[in-house]
Amino acid sequence: MKETLLEAIELFEEVMIYGTEHFIKSVQSPIWKEYSPEQIQTLKLLSAYDSLSNGKLAELQGVHKSAITARLKKLEEKGLIRTERAQHDQRAKVVRLTEEGQEILVASNTAINETITSLFSDEISEEELVQFVRTFRKLKDILQMREFNE
Missing domain, CATH: 1.20.5 (Single alpha-helices involved in coiled-coils or other helix-helix interfaces)
Structure with missing residues (x-):
């Protein structure tokens, strides 16, 4: 094994x-x-987690905080994110997706889905796809349980 x-x-x-x-x-x-893959990934993370600190975003994307700061500044200037005080600690700041950011993310996801469908629709059988989904669901569950237990 x-x-x-x-x-x-x-x-x-x-x-x-x-x-x-x-x-x-x-x-x-x-x-x-218009947006880099890193910027789209930032929007995806904010959508998945609701709100994150700059430090947590840097950790999740595997980059230095200075790279996140520059990325967030560009996204905030475009109105896709906003910074606000954390509910649990008024001294801390978190980043959230705006409605405009959510719209960009929906458009990006649509483009991704269309591209993946066109690349693989004739290459992967329904049975292979079902097995792929089953395996990745299991991996996701394992990773989420580890995160929950930490």
Whole structure:
């Protein structure tokens, strides 16, 4: 099993590397011309978590706080995010998605879904897709339980 798991990890990494490069070149949406993949990822994280501190965003994206600060400044100037006081600690600040940010995220997700559908619709069977979804649901559940227990 260990050997198979190592192969799965290696394949996942390769799919992420080559898939990201190929995917970014394939998306034909004005949203993806105006906003960087990193900015879109920031919006996705804010949508998933509701609100995050700059430090937590930096941690989740694997970058230094200075990179997040610059990214957030651009998104705030475009009205896609807002900074406000944290409810649990009035000294702390958190970042939230605005309604405009949510609209950009919906448009981005639509473009992503259309691109992925066109890339893979004739390449992957329904059975393979069901197995893929089942496996990724399980991985998500495992990761969420680990996060909950930390």
